[in-house]
Amino acid sequence: MVDVLMKSSESCVKGYWKGISTAYPGLFIDVESQTILLNKDRANRVALVSAGGAGHEPFGAGYVGENMLTAFIGGALFAAPTAGRISTALLNIAKLNKGGILAVIMNNTSDMLMFGLAIETVRVKGVQIESILVADDVAHLDADIKNGYLSRRGLSGSVLMFKILGALSKNGRSLKEMVLEARCINCRTCSMGIGMRPCKYPGHNQTMWMLDETSVEVGIGLHGEAGLGRLQGVSTTDLVRVILSQMMRIFVVKPGDDIVLLVNNLGSCNEMEMYTLAYELEQQITSKGINVLRTYVGHFLSTLDTKGANITLLNISGREDWLRFLDQETEAYAWPVTRLSRINDKIPKALTSLEVDDKLPEVDSMVLTEREGNTFKSTILAVCRQLREEKDKLNKLDSESGDGDTGNAHLSLADAFQNNIGNIPVRNLGMGFLIMSKLAENCGGNTSAALYSLMLLGASKSATDWASAWIGAVEMLRKYTIADVGDRSYARCPHPSLLGVRFVFERIWGRELAKSVELCSGQSHRRM
Amino acid sequence: MVDVLMKSSESCVKGYWKGISTAYPGLFIDVESQTILLNKDRANRVALVSAGGAGHEPFGAGYVGENMLTAFIGGALFAAPTAGRISTALLNIAKLNKGGILAVIMNNTSDMLMFGLAIETVRVKGVQIESILVADDVAHLDADIKNGYLSRRGLSGSVLMFKILGALSKNGRSLKEMVLEARCINCRTCSMGIGMRPCKYPGHNQTMWMLDETSVEVGIGLHGEAGLGRLQGVSTTDLVRVILSQMMRIFVVKPGDDIVLLVNNLGSCNEMEMYTLAYELEQQITSKGINVLRTYVGHFLSTLDTKGANITLLNISGREDWLRFLDQETEAYAWPVTRLSRINDKIPKALTSLEVDDKLPEVDSMVLTEREGNTFKSTILAVCRQLREEKDKLNKLDSESGDGDTGNAHLSLADAFQNNIGNIPVRNLGMGFLIMSKLAENCGGNTSAALYSLMLLGASKSATDWASAWIGAVEMLRKYTIADVGDRSYARCPHPSLLGVRFVFERIWGRELAKSVELCSGQSHRRM
Known part of the structure; x- marks a missing residue:
């Protein structure tokens, strides 16, 4: 593989931050400390902040914008930012958001320790701050987790959490309310990853994990960690069946529920693959008597250029307010515009099907004998x-x-x-x-x-x-x-x-x- | 490589259309004829329509939405839709858009012939329709084109054209005005592609083109066609220098001009690569005395999962209206939200730099002897x-x-x-x-x-x-x-x-x- 634009992880990460600071002058972006934030006085609103290593773009810089994240602090490749960077960012954010700070932390050791250290540091300086852990990965179910080896990692469910909590913040909810809602979202979210082609580390020739050409790794983590197992030569239908069967085991979603489906591109799937997968998911979920009210497909959270996907289900039964919050538009560049993701009843539909008109026109013509x-x-x-x-x-x-x-x-x-x-x-x-x-x-x-x-x-x-x-x-x-x-x-x-x-x-x-x-x-x- | 989601080009294309019809119920999507359109009576507005083969997603379904395309008709993989499908779509579109239709055609033989046939077919049925050819690729300059072997192909410049023309349509401009503007945009746009890793055809094992692991193909076409030449073991800086030197040869952009820069992901570049490339482009362009007023980075036009990029420059000197049209928001799902792509002077900046507070708090403590x-x-x-x-x-x-x-x-x-x-x-x-x-x-x-x-x-x-x-x-x-x-x-x-x-x-x-x-x-x- 080629390294034209990927000489080293350091140059990649630095290049990325310089690039976004050029592309999004509407945000405050400090390239040196890899901090991006909404640069305005948000009065008594609550700031929604996340942090994490590089290599997962557009997560999280792409979610900074009104109605979504207030700030994001990035680390080195696949490594949490240092606590010092996070705490400096938090202290500055606290000045612009007098309602306090809600830190959304991915369930990953270094993220938790660094964020934790920063939270404790700023708390003693008088910053009102709470945290929530995103743990949506259900590749390893509770039985395994109890054995102590593994736990639910944070996957693309985080993005739906950002979107709902961001709208809650914009709508003036208190820190306490937001913490409760965040916990509720976490309990109603489940995700799972699949991997089909590994990425490789910048500047290296080895790929991050190994996979033969006809297999798909089911339950893969965001750093290529092995998951539930491998399927070989499987059809899309069977692949989706395996994924959903695992996801249904946890009872987060059951027949009769209303859900939101998010299908995340881990990097290199093409759109035909992504929408083919989304359609098959939607069909099989619907056939279980579950209503899919929104389907989001796109690049939300990557593992460099891994060919693979994350599937997230969020149970929104009885929570029409969450749906409204998801629909609220945001300026964040990585959240897809959603107006078309739903049927707008206010605009009358002009067509129900295409009319075919194959009448031939009249033409002036010479008439032959x-x-x-x-x-x-x-x-x-x-x-x-x-x-x-x-x-x-x-x-x-x-x-x-x-x-x-x-x-x-x-x-x-x-x-x-x-x-x-x-x-x-x-x-x-x-x-x-x-x-x-x-x-x-x-x-x-x-x-x-x-x-x-x-x-x-x-x-x-x-x-x-x-x-x-x-x-x-x-x-x-x-x-x-x-x-x-x-x-x-x-x-x-x-x-x-x-x-x-x-x-x-x-x-x-x-x-x-x-x-x-x-x-x-x-x-x-x-x-x- | 793996074909889990890519069994055949037919199943991929069909899966894609089914998928988008599920994800975007706000649009009219006819899966059978691969037609997507804004399903509302747009009164006397002009419809902006494009068509093209599959394998280039999100082009063009992703651009259908108010303030961008009115409709798009898709073909089989890398093949134009048939004229019959296009003309059926055009006849239906004409009913909802009484101001006429502007067809934006990529400079590609089959697109031109099929669209041409459809245009002539509906014109005799009384539809007011004009067309514009997108020809922004400058990998082969005029000298070569005059030899008759090659011509300027349509690349990602098309997306900027959709955006500006879509806003013109929304703003009530006439078909005649839009045709003139379209020609003007075409003359002020230049693009070039680079390829680093080929894609492969669905259901096949061969890749679409060949490239050794340390090279980059400069001037590559949207179907992997060879371009200007190959560079081996080159740095990002030198790669960008070669690209810009070719682009500057045509005098579409010169020192002192204001431009918009679009950096398009052909499929599998990760965001770190894309923004690193965008930053280097922005730096070198600026150093030539050219002002980059907007930088758009994202997945605009793909060649399946090719690892590569398209670079487009649009000269907007003296055309502040174009910039305003680019800034106008659209519901189209593939156009990135742009509010953050510019500095909003109405909102006072709260921070100019991060304040560092490393004062240590007081703690209650036991005192030792x-x-x-x-x-x-x-x-x-x-x-x-x-x-x-x-x-x-x-x-x-x-x-x-x-x-x-x-x-x-x-x-x-x-x-x-x-x-x-x-x-x-x-x-x-x-x-x-x-x-x-x-x-x-x-x-x-x-x-x-x-x-x-x-x-x-x-x-x-x-x-x-x-x-x-x-x-x-x-x-x-x-x-x-x-x-x-x-x-x-x-x-x-x-x-x-x-x-x-x-x-x-x-x-x-x-x-x-x-x-x-x-x-x-x-x-x-x-x-x-």
Whole structure:
């Protein structure tokens, strides 16, 4: 793997803080002490503060903003900030937030010790401060925890906690009320991680954990810690079944409950993977009789560029106020805008489904005699036959510079024309071209077909005579391609493909027409 | 690599559309035709519509929302949607947006042909529609383009265009005005891509392009197309220098100009990399006398999970209105909230720098006689000596279950106490513990030091006698650790580490104290 932007963990962390201080001048960002805070006098409001090591971005700088975190103090890579930095930040925050401070601490030893030390330090200086521990990971259930080896780690449930508590703070709730609500949120949250490709440490070549290529680690921690176990060659459906079965064991969520679902990208999943996972989760949760009232999908809490995800369920049954707090907008840059995450009953829906209108327009057209029409028809069929015969040759020619499917593309076009020859009104040139254009449009969505469809559409619109139709075809095509004479791309260049078409016209309709085509082709220009 | 969530491109694309239809019920999303649109009557406003293949998420579904796109029609993986789907969408959109439609098309053959065909189809049905081609990629400059092989592809500049045009639409501008502005934006935008790790096609094992592990592909296209060339083992500074030197060649941006910088994550860069890159770009651009008025960093336009980035510069000199339009908030889920991207002059800044307050609080304390104080001092020094001597042994013990640095951690603690022994007021027990707590806090930020610092802080707060101090120490520690007697984690468990400390106390202060400690230890409980 490459280290172009990841020379060392120190340079990465420093670069990150310098970068956010550039990108978000609306916040107070002290690069040196890695402190970010809402730089305004919030009167008697309660400050909501968190802290944690680097490598989990956008957590937590991305959540600083009104209606979410008041401040965040960052550490070195995967290491809590020192107590000194935290206490300095807390003392400054206390001056701007006279309602006291609620510290949200991830259940991680060093975070707890450093934050604890800072809390005790500022408390003796008169700062009113309380703390809450986020412990939402249910990869290891209580039985294991009682054995003393493991405990519930803090995962992406923290982000929902930030959002609800931030709104409570903005709404003027007291520190005492916020502590009680935080405990309640904690009890109603459960999360679990899955990992599919490990990240690696900046400046090193080794990956953070090991995984063979077909497995997924279920219950993985935020630093790659092993979890519940590994699944191999599993389907999305079965993977989700395993995750939910573990999550349901703790009875935080049960049938009939209303929940919020958060699907967090640990780093390198693409959006197709994330929403595929979110959909499968939503389906299986719903099938258990649980109502998913909001689904949030995005980059909330990462482990560098790990390919994996965290799944969080928050039980909001009977707590419509929490839902309202989640919906309240925040300026924090990492919280997705949520107005579209819900149905707005105030705005009447304009559509319930897409209407399809495939009526063909009227076109002015030259009308052919029966004999001329039959010649046109047999010409179309002759071209189709020729395309069918030349399929392999066209594929071969294309394979030398393209993906070798031009013959196939023309074959499907030939099939479409031939199979529908009875529907092409060959005596009405304009309508004939228009219907051929539609046939080309609907024959597979390949670029060649679109190209002919456009030409035929152009021809249909100026089919008062053959030469005008040809000009219309060429001009229409050039309008939507930017290549020019001499270009070697088939699709981008009307000219070389026109040569072939001209060849056919020449043979059948004579040199006069071909000459006029040549003239027109030279005159036409891109009008787009 | 793993395919747990990426069995095939068809299932991925379908899963994605199902997923977003679940996550964003506030929008009209037709999964079958892959159409997403603002489902409300927008009266005489102009609709802003785009279309494109899948694999580039959040482009473009993520930009649908008031003040940004009105609609987006998605295709199969890396393939334009068919003209039929686009025209059906356009006909429906036209009913809700009586001001006409502006189609924003990425400069890509199939997008142009399919969109072109749809535009021509709906135009004959009376829909007022214009189009604009996004062509911001400057990896291949005009000289190459004139040769006809390549042209400026559409990259992340499209997103800034969506944002400005979307605000123009919301603000009631006419279709004609919007077309003119779109052309102007296009002329003032330049972009370039870099690639560091290729993605792979869903359901396949091959990666989309090849790159050795120390190189970066400069000028890469959105489908992995080769660009300007490859750089090997380059620094961030030099990489940015190469990118900017190519971008400056086209004179879209020159010294004295005001610009907006967008740094787009192609998929798998982590945020530390992205903001490090953004900062370096901002620094070098500024050093050329160009003013960066906004910096946007995020996931705007991807190539599956490619590790790479797009850099876009938009020249907004003399166009304060564009800046205002960029700042206007949108509900679109993929546009980052921007209120914090600028300085809000209306809210007075409360802080200009962090104030550091390291005054020590007063503590109630037992006062020792001179002889007792000297014994305390020599005890501290004896413990330090012992820790120094046992360094390797502690490291070795730790290496069997941890990372083998516990001896080093204790050594730095011993150094801190020993080097500052003169500053520890050994006759005032409370102040002595407090200063030792501070020394521990400041000696490197490791977990062991934090643990002792917390204990010493706890001791200092109840140092009316030795036994109380000990209880204070234990209770303070247990407050911020969640492990219990019998746990095998050193850091998480006060008990085993207390045993060692008790051993020292036993030897020096006698069995009576040790017994009282044991009693207290049993009584104390976690209070957090």
